[in-house]
Amino acid sequence: MIFEQLKQKKYPSDAAFDTIYPKKYQDHSARHFTPVRIAVKASRLLVDSPADRILDIGSGVGKFCSIGSCITGAQFYGVEKRKILTNVSNRIKKTHQLKNAHFINDDFTNLDFEQFNGIYFFNSFHEHFDETCVLDETSKVSLAVYKKYHENLMTKLNECRTGTRLVTYYTFKNKIPSSFRFIDANETKLLKFYIKK
């Protein structure tokens, strides 16, 4: 079983891992969902203790939360505005008994970020910026929507408690408020780690 392998630090290829998802989401995975090895690295940066509560902003089919909760034992929460993707996430949670992964069907702006001491963000608003970034028929380019979500993200990140960890993937530094101190990036510079001042 794929989650047992993860616990034993045997990391499957993304193609092998993604077979847990319906075919149409397997086809989207390379562009829209975090690769297994990046999810492992990001989770380790975010989690210090099993009591930690980590939020994935725009959790898609739940790939990051499923992997992170499995390998760290901390509580991972994914907030996702598309109901169909939250349903896929909850089906995977049930099938694979992922007790520490939780999926909320909502807009991230409705959550209280002070509840979390770790945040993960994989450039979730890009579908409003780039017409090649299509997840489904509701994807729509609108610079006004893109700008509004990023402003909301800045506000929410500024509300986080001191010491909150933040890991971003494919996200420029200028999208993160100066209340977060940049700590490090991985070798490709795509994964960045910050801590709230």
Ligand SMILES: C[S@@+](CC[C@H](N)C(=O)[O-])C[C@H]1O[C@@H](n2cnc3c(N)ncnc32)[C@H](O)[C@@H]1O
């Ligand atoms: C690039 S995918 C990332 C998926 C997941 N974080 C992962 O790494 O595997 C971005 C997701 O963010 C969701 N999203 C975009 N804007 C959102 C919002 N305002 N609130 C909640 N989810 C949102 C999209 O529906 C999409 O599923």
